[in-house]
Amino acid sequence: MPPSLAARDPGLVEWMDREDCDPDRLRNTYRQFPRINRWVARWPALYRRRIRPVLRSIAGNERGLEGCERGQAIRLLDVGSGGGDLARALQRWGRRDGFRLEVTGIDPDPRALAYARSGIDAEPGPVVDFRQAWASDLVAAGERFHVVVSNHVLHHLPPADLRAFLADVEALATHRIVMSDIERSAVGYALFSGFASLPFFRNSYIRADGLLSIRRSFTRTELAAALPPGWQVERSFPFRLVAIRAPGP
Numbered sequence: 001m002p003p004s005l006a007a008r009d010p011g012l013v014e015w016m017d018r019e020d021c022d023p024d025r026l027r028n029t030y031r032q033f034p035r036i037n038r039w040v041a042r043w044p045a046l047y048r049r050r051i052r053p054v055l056r057s058i059a060g061n062e063r064g065l066e067g068c069e070r071g072q073a074i075r076l077l078d079v080g081s082g083g084g085d086l087a088r089a090l091q092r093w094g095r096r097d098g099f100r101l102e103v104t105g106i107d108p109d110p111r112a113l114a115y116a117r118s119g120i121d122a123e124p125g126p127v128v129d130f131r132q133a134w135a136s137d138l139v140a141a142g143e144r145f146h147v148v149v150s151n152h153v154l155h156h157l158p159p160a161d162l163r164a165f166l167a168d169v170e171a172l173a174t175h176r177i178v179m180s181d182i183e184r185s186a187v188g189y190a191l192f193s194g195f196a197s198l199p200f201f202r203n204s205y206i207r208a209d210g211l212l213s214i215r216r217s218f219t220r221t222e223l224a225a226a227l228p229p230g231w232q233v234e235r236s237f238p239f240r241l242v243a244i245r246a247p248g249p
């Protein structure tokens, strides 16, 4: 088992978070994220099992009450949206299923924001509202979202920041929070090391940052201990942890 770096060495920073990283390699990293997310993070299954039922229930309640007349949209927030592929996919899946979904993606890194916004003007249909912000900025602005998600963000945060981050997302979400991340394991580390050596991931930070991310990520027991009451942690294949909270109705 690779030792956890999260608690012991919060100063160790991934390449893509460094101001001096190579801009071409960074752009390639954003470009290659969708492939990693598709192959390992498996959000289509999470959407079907953990998000769509909540959207159905909100839409059903709104039809039964005055919400239909008001024509309220369902709001979904992706925190730490990076290159923007998950936020865009959720927007697409939600619309395909007939929900009037408005997706916002926030990331504090201006380079991530620039990448996520590039090409947005040419996109058909409703576009994601990408903003440069921390979760705490949205809390301060009094924003609320029915569903809040994140992918590969929890392991970035040293313990004190993680507690503050979770308090912020709890304040922002009214119906469901779904946060997916890596489960640290020796087998996962060895497999990812081989997988990320494939030519698809050339000239990017996917391999270096991915291996560091695995070392910084949690075991199931560690993540369960780091979460406040009211959360649950699920394991999913391959080497994934999903932290879920269902506040509100």
Ligand SMILES: C[S@@+](CC[C@H](N)C(=O)[O-])C[C@H]1O[C@@H](n2cnc3c(N)ncnc32)[C@H](O)[C@@H]1O
Residues within 6 Å of the ligand: 033, 037, 079, 080, 081, 082, 083, 084, 086, 106, 107, 108, 109, 112, 133, 134, 135, 150, 151, 152, 153, 156, 157, 165
């Ligand atoms: C590994 S990237 C993942 C990006 C994207 N979610 C994905 O899965 O492709 C982590 C992202 O989290 C962002 N991030 C780091 N700390 C954050 C925080 N406290 N709040 C919001 N985003 C944060 C970083 O700027 C970075 O873009």
